[in-house]
Amino acid sequence: xxxxxxxxxxxxxxxxxxxxxxxxxxxxxxxxxxxxxxxxxxxxxxxxxxxxxxxxxxxxxxxxxxxxxxxxxxxxxxxxxxxxxxxxxxxxxxxxxxxxxxxxxxxxxxxxxxxxxxxxxxxxxxxxxxxxxxxxxxxxxxxxxxxxxxxxxxxxxxxxxxxxxxxxxxxxxxxxxxxxxxxxxxxxxxxxxxxxxxxxxxxxxxxxxxxxxxxxxxxxxxxxxxxxxxxxxxxxxxxxxxxxxxxxxxxxxxxxxxxxxxxxxxxxxxxxxxxxxxxxxxxxxxxxxxxxxxxxxxxxxxxxxxxxxxxxxx
Numbered sequence: 395x396x397x398x399x400x401x402x403x404x405x406x407x408x409x410x411x412x413x414x415x416x417x418x419x420x421x422x423x424x425x426x427x428x429x430x431x432x433x434x435x436x437x438x439x440x441x442x443x444x445x446x447x448x449x450x451x452x453x454x455x456x457x458x459x460x461x462x463x464x465x466x467x468x469x470x471x472x473x474x475x476x477x478x479x480x481x482x483x484x485x486x487x488x489x490x491x492x493x494x495x496x497x498x499x500x501x502x503x504x505x506x507x508x509x510x511x512x513x514x515x516x517x518x519x520x521x522x523x524x525x526x527x528x529x530x531x532x533x534x535x536x537x538x539x540x541x542x543x544x545x546x547x548x549x550x551x552x553x554x555x556x557x558x559x560x561x562x563x564x565x566x567x568x569x570x571x572x573x574x575x576x577x578x579x580x581x582x583x584x585x586x587x588x589x590x591x592x593x594x595x596x597x598x599x600x601x602x603x604x605x606x607x608x609x610x611x612x613x614x615x616x617x618x619x620x621x622x623x624x625x626x627x628x629x630x631x632x633x634x635x636x637x638x639x640x641x642x643x644x645x646x647x648x649x650x651x652x653x654x655x656x657x658x659x660x661x662x663x664x665x666x667x668x669x670x671x672x673x674x675x676x677x678x679x680x681x682x683x684x685x686x687x688x689x690x691x692x693x694x695x696x697x698x699x700x701x702x703x704x705x706x707x708x
Contacts, residue, residue: 395420395573396441396542400450403436403597410436412597413450418575420541423568425588425605426577429692433597434577435473438546442471454542466495470535471544475527475551480520484511484530487519488537497538505533510559524551532560543567545576549583561587581685595692605684612687620646620680621660623653623667630672637666654680 396418403411411433418424428434439445441452443459451458454469462468478487488502506512509529514522519530528551535543545564549557564587568574578584584591584605591608593601601608625631628650635645635653641662647654655663660679667674 395455396544396575397453397456398437398441398450399453401437401440401447401452402449403433403440403445404448410597411440411447411594414594414597414599416592416599416602418573418592419590420573421568421571422589423564423574423576423587424590424592425584426575426592426594427579427581427584427688427692428594428600431596432594432692434594435546437594438471438473438544438575438577441544442469442473444473464495464538466491466497466538466540468538468540469542469544470538470540471546472528472531472535472548473544473546475524475531478519478527478530480518482519483516484519484522484533485515487530488533491534491537495538501537501539505536508536509533525553525556528552529556532563540572542573543575545574547578548576549578549580557583581683581688585684593688593691595694600691608691609682609684609687612682612690621655621658621663622676622678622680623655623663623674624651624676625667625672625674626651627673630670634663634667634670634672637670638663652676 398414398416401411401414402409414437426434436445440447441454441459454462459465459469482490485502485506488505489499492499492502503512506515509532511526511529511533514526519527522530528548532548535545548560552560561583564574564576568589576587588605590604591601592599593608601611603611623631623634625634631651631653635648638655638658641658643658644656645653646656660677664674664677
C-alpha cells in the first residue's frame with residue numbers, strides 16, 4: 395500500500411503537487427493520469443524519496459522509502475529506463491542492483507527470463523533499443539520480488555506484443571495481491587489495464603475512483619440511452635422515425651441515413667425495424683471512452699494547450 399498525506403511540493407513560487415491525500419491499495423492496478431505538468435512524476439519521485447516534500451509525507455508499506463533497509467525487496471520502480479550505465483551489460487546492471495540489496499544471483503536470471511532478455515543479457519545496455527531498455531528497467535523493478543510496484547510510462551518503446559505483455563504482467567502482479575501504480579498518457583491502455591484511477595491536474599486531485607466511475611463522471615449527460623440507427627433507405631428511416639415519435643423518444647441528431655436517439659431501448663428499435671421490414675446497417679448503443687471522459691475532467695487543468703493549426707487559404 396502507498397499512502398500520501400497532504401503531500402505537497404513547491405519549486406520556488408510554483409506548486410507542483412498540492413496537498414494530495416491518497417491511499418493506493420493492493421490487489422489492483424491503479425492508473426495515474428494527468429496532463430503534462432500535472433505533477434505525476436514529481437509525486438512518484440517523492441514516493442521513492444528522490445524529491446523531498448515541502449510538506450506532508452509519502453509512505454510505502456507504512457514507512458518513508460528512505461527508512462527501508464532493503465528497499466528493492468519492498469518497492470520496485472521504473473521511472474527512467476535510460477538510468478543505466480551504458481557500458482555495463484544488462485546482466486551486470488542487475489547483478490549490481492541485486493548485491494546492493496542482498497538478493498540472490500539466481501534471481502537475476504529469473505527476471506531476465508521473465509522480461510525476455512536472456513539472450514541479450516551479455517550485451518552492453520548502451521546498445522539496447524528503447525524497448526529493450528524498458529524491459530531491463532522492468533526486470534530491475536521485479537528483482538526484489540516486491541509487494542509494491544511503480545511504473546512511469548512502462549509501454550514507451552514497446553512493440554504491440556510488448557504492450558500486450560506488460561499489460562498482462564501488471565494485471566497478474568495485482569492478482570497476486572501486490573500494489574501496482576502506473577502512470578501513462580495512453581488512455582486506451584489504461585482502459586484495458588487499470589481497475590482504479592487517480593487523476594490529477596495542476597498538482598491537485600481531480601478524481602480517485604474506479605475506472606467505470608471515472609468514465610461515468612466524465613460522460614456527457616445525454617450519453618445514457620443514446621442509440622444510433624443507420625439505414626441505407628432515407629424513406630424507410632423517415633418511416634421508422636415517425637413510428638418512434640409516439641414513444642417519447644428524443645431525436646438528438648438526424649441525417650439522410652442516420653438517426654441518433656435518446657430514451658429508447660435499442661432492442662425495441664431493432665424489433666420495430668424488423669416488424670416494418672426495414673433493413674438496418676447499424677444499431678448501436680453510445681459509449682464513452684476513458685479518453686473522452688479524461689479530456690472532460692481535465693479541461694480546466696491542462697497547462698500546455700496548442701493553438702489550432704493554421705490552414706492556408708485557397
